Amino acid sequence: MPMPDRGPIDPFMQPDRRFQPYGSGTSRQSDARPGLGIRWLVTLSTVFAFGVVLLLAWPWFSHPTVARGLPIAWTWSPVAPSETPNRAPNATHWFGTDAQGRDLLSRVIHGSRLSVLVGALAAAIGLMIGVAWGTVAGWVGGRWDALLMRIADWLGWLPAIVLVLLLITWIQPPIRSGLPESAAVGTGFQAHLLLLIAGLGAVSWMPIARVVRDQIRFLRRSGPVEAAVVLGFSPFWTFRRHMAPHLGRWVLALLLGTIPAVVFYETFLSSVGLGVQTPLTSLGSLLAEGIAGPDLNRAGGWMLLFPAATLAVILFTFHQLSSEFRKACRNQRG
Amino acid sequence: MKYAVQRLVLAIPLLLLLGTLAFALLRMAPGGPFDPHRVPAPSEIEEALQERHFLNEPIWKQHLRYLGLLWEWYPHDGWVHAQTGLIQLDPGPSLHLPASKVIDLLAEAIRVSLALGFLTFALAIGLGIPGGVLLALPPGRWLELPGSLAALLAMGLLFVFGPILAMPFVCQLEGFPSALASHLERGLWAAGVVGLFAAGRIARLIRGGLRAALQAPFVVTARAKGISEAAVLWGHAFRPAVLPVLSRSASLWAMLLTGMLVVENVWQLPGLGTLLVHSALDPDYPMLVNVVLLYAVATLLLNGTADLLHRRLDPRMPDAYA
Numbered sequence: 205m206p207m208p209d210r211g212p213i214d215p216f217m218q219p220d221r222r223f224q225p226y227g228s229g230t231s232r233q234s235d236a237r238p239g240l241g242i243r244w245l246v247t248l249s250t251v252f253a254f255g256v257v258l259l260l261a262w263p264w265f266s267h268p269t270v271a272r273g274l275p276i277a278w279t280w281s282p283v284a285p286s287e288t289p290n291r292a293p294n295a296t297h298w299f300g301t302d303a304q305g306r307d308l309l310s311r312v313i314h315g316s317r318l319s320v321l322v323g324a325l326a327a328a329i330g331l332m333i334g335v336a337w338g339t340v341a342g343w344v345g346g347r348w349d350a351l352l353m354r355i356a357d358w359l360g361w362l363p364a365i366v367l368v369l370l371l372i373t374w375i376q377p378p379i380r381s382g383l384p385e386s387a388a389v390g391t392g393f394q395a396h397l398l399l400l401i402a403g404l405g406a407v408s409w410m411p412i413a414r415v416v417r418d419q420i421r422f423l424r425r426s427g428p429v430e431a432a433v434v435l436g437f438s439p440f441w442t443f444r445r446h447m448a449p450h451l452g453r454w455v456l457a458l459l460l461g462t463i464p465a466v467v468f469y470e471t472f473l474s475s476v477g478l479g480v481q482t483p484l485t486s487l488g489s490l491l492a493e494g495i496a497g498p499d500l501n502r503a504g505g506w507m508l509l510f511p512a513a514t515l516a517v518i519l520f521t522f523h524q525l526s527s528e529f530r531k532a533c534r535n536q537r538g
Numbered sequence: 539m540k541y542a543v544q545r546l547v548l549a550i551p552l553l554l555l556l557g558t559l560a561f562a563l564l565r566m567a568p569g570g571p572f573d574p575h576r577v578p579a580p581s582e583i584e585e586a587l588q589e590r591h592f593l594n595e596p597i598w599k600q601h602l603r604y605l606g607l608l609w610e611w612y613p614h615d616g617w618v619h620a621q622t623g624l625i626q627l628d629p630g631p632s633l634h635l636p637a638s639k640v641i642d643l644l645a646e647a648i649r650v651s652l653a654l655g656f657l658t659f660a661l662a663i664g665l666g667i668p669g670g671v672l673l674a675l676p677p678g679r680w681l682e683l684p685g686s687l688a689a690l691l692a693m694g695l696l697f698v699f700g701p702i703l704a705m706p707f708v709c710q711l712e713g714f715p716s717a718l719a720s721h722l723e724r725g726l727w728a729a730g731v732v733g734l735f736a737a738g739r740i741a742r743l744i745r746g747g748l749r750a751a752l753q754a755p756f757v758v759t760a761r762a763k764g765i766s767e768a769a770v771l772w773g774h775a776f777r778p779a780v781l782p783v784l785s786r787s788a789s790l791w792a793m794l795l796t797g798m799l800v801v802e803n804v805w806q807l808p809g810l811g812t813l814l815v816h817s818a819l820d821p822d823y824p825m826l827v828n829v830v831l832l833y834a835v836a837t838l839l840l841n842g843t844a845d846l847l848h849r850r851l852d853p854r855m856p857d858a859y860a
Contacts, residue, residue, distance in 0.1 A: 357788065360788065360789075361788055361791065361792055361837040361838075361841055362792070362795075362830075362833055362834060362837055363792055363796040363799055364792075364796065365796055365799055365800075366799070366814065366829075366830055366833050369814060369815070369818045369826070369830075370563070370827075370830055372818070373818045373821050373823075373826060374563065374566065374567065374568070377821075378568050472800050472803070475803075475804075476803050476815050476819070478815070478819060
């Protein structure tokens with residue numbers, strides 16, 4: 205490290221509007237709407253409720269056995285069949301039971317946990333690719349920037365699901381055949397899950413790259429970075445010291461914004477049978493059961509209703525969170 | 539106009555590149571007739587396969603044949619353009635339905651998807667633009683929270699509404715051999731869900747654009763001239779208010795295409811999205827590659843059109859060749 209550590213230099217610590225076009229700062233304040241308080245309340249309470257359910261359920265549902273003696277609904281196991289199949293929601297099974305008599309509430313909690321996990325991991329992969337891509341494009345500039353961004357744009361034009369389908373269909377059979385026979389039987393679904401996460405990550409970096417590239421280009425013109433470049437510090441050092449700290453909050457906003465998209469893609473893929481495979485349960489595979497299973501004249505609407513409503517809540521929560529974060533980012537920038 | 543022609547000309551190498559990528563993907567397809575590692579079939583089958591897919595030709599010839607750029611020399615007829623190929627709109631046979639060509643199956647799906655797409659687009663524009671204008675004006679502000687909630691939840695609840703709404707129609711029509719009526723009903727529901735969601739996005743963009751435009755100096759000037767408020771709105775402020783929609787058209791198109799892909803599968807409409815998923819579930823590689831190719835060409839066309847429209851409405855836009 206060629207320079208003594210004086211802590212991060214932050215050109216944006218003061219409310220500094222030098223880099224912004226005239227008037228863009230004031231319009232934010234006039235944009236404040238009366239509904240904002242309610243929206244925040246809704247967002248926070250959903251996040252809270254969601255987090256509480258996931259956290260509370262964690263120790264019990266990590267085990268396939270039923271935690272006995274607890275008189276609450278989420279002590280049911282998501283995998284153990286019971287003697288009461290196809291029950292409508294009641295006091296014992298809050299969300300009802302499926303055709304094998306498994307408790308739907310616990311399955312929904314399990315499924316949404318996997319869905320959110322897949323979403324978060326895939327979004328993290330997409331984030332890594334996007335940040336690297338956007339940083340290189342924004343830093344190098346010129347013709348390479350144009351080329352890299354053109355590629356990102358073209359890939360981003362295609363629906364992400366199409367690209368995932370293409371990737372999974374082409375890559376899966378060689379991986380399957382590459383695994384030893386014994387492993388392929390036992391861990392096929394795990395390999396598929398990893399492939400799914402990688403595939404979803406590989407198609408969700410394009411908008412991230414665009415935002416990061418714009419940020420880098422913006423920071424590239426700021427005083428500290430220009431000084432560091434003139435003084436001959438390496439690009440890596442300059443990035444780490446003067447750019448990465450500012451990218452942080454954008455990265456968080458982008459991560460939160462990518463998760464709902466990925467969760468939606470995963471749900472769709474699982475609901476048509478191309479996503480999460482049988483021993484595992486995600487919201488999508490629950491929806492697939494709900495779509496295929498019930499005869500609505502008799503029973504079973506809850507099999508569809510509860511997973512879908514959970515999906516709606518998850519998507520809405522992440523969407524709200526990311527839009528609030530994005531707003532905060534813009535306001536902080538100027 | 540000149541710009542449009544330039545863009546069309548520059549799209550040709552891009553299309554050739556896409557065709558080449560598709561060809562490369564097809565050759566790399568695991569388990570298909572092109573897989574070099576597969577167990578060889580009996581010799582008659584091998585010969586039939588070679589004849590069908592031209593496997594005994596050198597790879598550059600196969601490539602040109604796939605693109606449709608192959609001319610062959612026949613002693614009596616001279617140079618003859620090969621019958622199949624992308625340029626002739628015939629990318630070859632399907633793996634699963636060997637009797638039918640990919641293009642015939644695609645044509646059916648394209649008809650369904652186009653109809654659905656037009657319906658969705660009309661709904662998105664027809665609801666989104668008036669909605670956005672309404673939201674931007676003072677009397678419409680109370681609509682904001684319910685409007686954005688409805689648009690957000692439309693996508694999340696898609697999986698609930700879709701099958702539940704579709705099922706009664708299926709049950710009703712079970713005795714009827716013709717599924718046309720049920721397709722129409724399901725298509726309307728499907729277009730409704732995606733259209734509503736897209737309309738929400740468009741309305742928000744229009745609202746933002748119109749609010750900014752209504753505060754701009756040229757609107758003050760127009761009002762000072764004493765023309766009616768309607769003339770100010772539609773004659774002066776509306777045109778710049780559409781620009782945010784056009785500048786985000788790429789992500790809007792991607793959203794519309796994704797939404798249609800999903801609803802086609804949820805409502806079981808025999809469109810491109812269903813074809814894509816079915817050919818991926820039990821891999822039919824030629825079909826899959828050509829559907830993806832079609833999606834790619836469609837996105838190029840849609841984005842090109844939006845770009846031209848954007849330039850028409852806002853001549854200050856810089857050139858973007860691609």
